[in-house]
Amino acid sequence: MPKIDYTRLANFQYAILTTIDDDGYPFSVTTNYQLTPDKRILLDKPILPSRLDGKKVNVLFNHITGIPTGGYTDRRYMLLWGTTHEERGKLRLEPERLSEWDEKILSFPEYCAKVAPQGAKYLQKLQPSVEA
Amino acid sequence: MRVLTGSLNQQTQQFATELGLIPVPSWVQDTFNSYLVCEFTTIKNGRPVTLPLLPFYLPDTGRLVVTSSILFSRKIEHMRENPKVSMLFSNPEGTKSGKHVVLVQGTATTEDADLDHGWEKYLSYWRKKEPYIDAYLAEREKFGWFWKRVVVQVEPKRITAWWNGDTTRAPEVFGA
Numbered sequence: 001m002p003k004i005d006y007t008r009l010a011n012f013q014y015a016i017l018t019t020i021d022d023d024g025y026p027f028s029v030t031t032n033y034q035l036t037p038d039k040r041i042l043l044d045k046p047i048l049p050s051r052l053d054g055k056k057v058n059v060l061f062n063h064i065t066g067i068p069t070g071g072y073t074d075r076r077y078m079l080l081w082g083t084t085h086e087e088r089g090k091l092r093l094e095p096e097r098l099s100e101w102d103e104k105i106l107s108f109p110e111y112c113a114k115v116a117p118q119g120a121k122y123l124q125k126l127q128p129s130v131e132a
Numbered sequence: 133m134r135v136l137t138g139s140l141n142q143q144t145q146q147f148a149t150e151l152g153l154i155p156v157p158s159w160v161q162d163t164f165n166s167y168l169v170c171e172f173t174t175i176k177n178g179r180p181v182t183l184p185l186l187p188f189y190l191p192d193t194g195r196l197v198v199t200s201s202i203l204f205s206r207k208i209e210h211m212r213e214n215p216k217v218s219m220l221f222s223n224p225e226g227t228k229s230g231k232h233v234v235l236v237q238g239t240a241t242t243e244d245a246d247l248d249h250g251w252e253k254y255l256s257y258w259r260k261k262e263p264y265i266d267a268y269l270a271e272r273e274k275f276g277w278f279w280k281r282v283v284v285q286v287e288p289k290r291i292t293a294w295w296n297g298d299t300t301r302a303p304e305v306f307g308a
Contacts, residue, residue, distance in 0.1 A: 016171050018180040025237040026173035026180045026218035029299050046299045060171055060182045066226020070263040072168050112278055115203045119277040122202040
């Protein structure tokens with residue numbers, strides 16, 4: 001069970017539920033959500049996909065604030081992986097893993113510094129093809 | 133399969149089919165062009181990984197493009213293992229568009245032959261969505277690896293669209 005900041009999780013407009021469809025492609029759909037006092041995450045059942053009971057999914061909560069002169073700021077997201085269970089006409093998300101970023105908590109330059117090892121890894125993988 | 137937009141009269145549909153394009157109404161095209169972010173999903177070990185990305189729509193080919201810094205390149209690794217991806221356009225924040233929701237499912241190809249300059253051909257699209265990008269580019273040395281970028285092109289296979297974003301109703305489906 002990941003450590004989830006439910007106060008911050010409550011501060012999004014909607015959720016994006018994603019699963020893998022029968023053709024093997026990701027399928028995403030928006031849906032409303034609510035958090036219960038006992039910290040359960042309940043999603044409204046979208047019309048598609050039709051079978052979501054017991055499904056492995058991820059649920060993204062994403063926010064940007066538009067800038068009147070163009071573009072956006074205040075980027076933040078929380079991405080939860082888990083399993084959905086049908087309960088009383090809703091989908092309860094049983095979260096298993098969390099990934100998140102909020103630029104007010106970790107600035108973009110700091111974020112770039114944090115993920116520098118991934119950049120190095122990418123360049124290292126390229127190196128053999130450059131030398132060939 | 134590529135995307136053709138415009139009115140959907142019989143002649144248009146026939147033309148689109150002959151070219152292998154997916155005919156979609158103009159409100160879908162407007163959504164591609166105006167939404168500032170999409171929710172881009174790759175597949176890792178059979179499970180989805182969804183993150184917000186800045187999308188560009190190429191009307192001449194019907195393809196969609198995102199670029200990724202090597203700093204955030206795990207999704208590139210996922211796409212090379214499994215090229216099936218999706219792009220959800222759900223958030224009209226910062227635009228004057230309607231609140232439509234459009235899902236593109238398609239096949240991704242990645243291009244990293246020129247990490248420093250290959251993505252620059254999409255700068256005009258980027259500038260339209262983030263007009264301040266030139267200020268960051270002026271400090272290119274400061275964020276060196278951020279500007280080493282892989283180009284991802286997505287060829288749509290199926291487009292699922294909910295007019296006015298009402299996902300409790302049946303969507304319109306275009307393509308395969």
